Amino acid sequence: MKLSRYFCGSLLGLPLSVWAAANPSASSGVGSLLQVLLALALVLGLIVAAAWLMRRFSLVPGAGxxxxxxxxxxxxxxxxxxxxxxxxxxxxxxxxxxxxxxxxxxxxxxxxxDVAAPALPAFAQWLQAALEKRKDNSENKNADAT
Structure with missing residues (x-):
């Protein structure tokens, strides 16, 4: 029953909660093993997703x-x-x-x-301008404070 408290509100733990409710005599070792397996699957999924994103958006250093x-x-x-x-x-x-x-x-x-650097997309230009504006505003506030 202790295991069902950990996963009560998540959709990932819903099948596990149903199983724990149906088997009140199940040992806590099985619940711990399932918890570890779910955590391992989540971590492996994150690693695969990060590798795919890096390859998809050419974030691998030295690829160019x-x-x-x-x-x-x-x-x-x-x-x-x-x-x-x-x-x-x-x-x-x-x-x-x-x-x-x-x-x-x-x-x-x-x-x-000479095409050393590609042109920035519209969002990148906007973000760069916003960061420069924020930097200028913070410098003006520091100058006014002194």
Whole structure:
């Protein structure tokens, strides 16, 4: 019965609470084992989710190094993108879907074009401006206090 108190309000513990209510003579060892297994499953699920997010959003350090660099990309559908990739001074225009990647066009790298950092998306620009404004406001308050 002690175990059902731990999981009473959660949907994850609902089947366990029903089982504990149906088996009042169950030993506390079984309940502890189930609690450990649920915690282990949760931790493993979080690890898998974090790895997927890092891979999905290219947060892996050093992934951009080497001879291949993504210059630009734009979504043209729900799962379709057009991406420009630079490989040793040549640009490839690629059509990327969930199932395949097709070369749409090959170009020589335009002269005088340096794409060291991609343009910030609208939210990133807004966030950067808000942080700078907050920093300026805090500096003004510190100057007024002295």
């Amino acid at each position: 190094s080497g001879h291949l660099r993504v210059v630009s990309g734009v979504m043209v559908g729900q799962r379709e993108r057009v991406v420009i990739v630079e490989i040793e001074g040549q640009w490839l225009v690629l059509g990327v879907t969930g199932e395949q990647v097709n070369v749409l066009h090959k170009l020589d790298k335009p002269e005088g074009v």
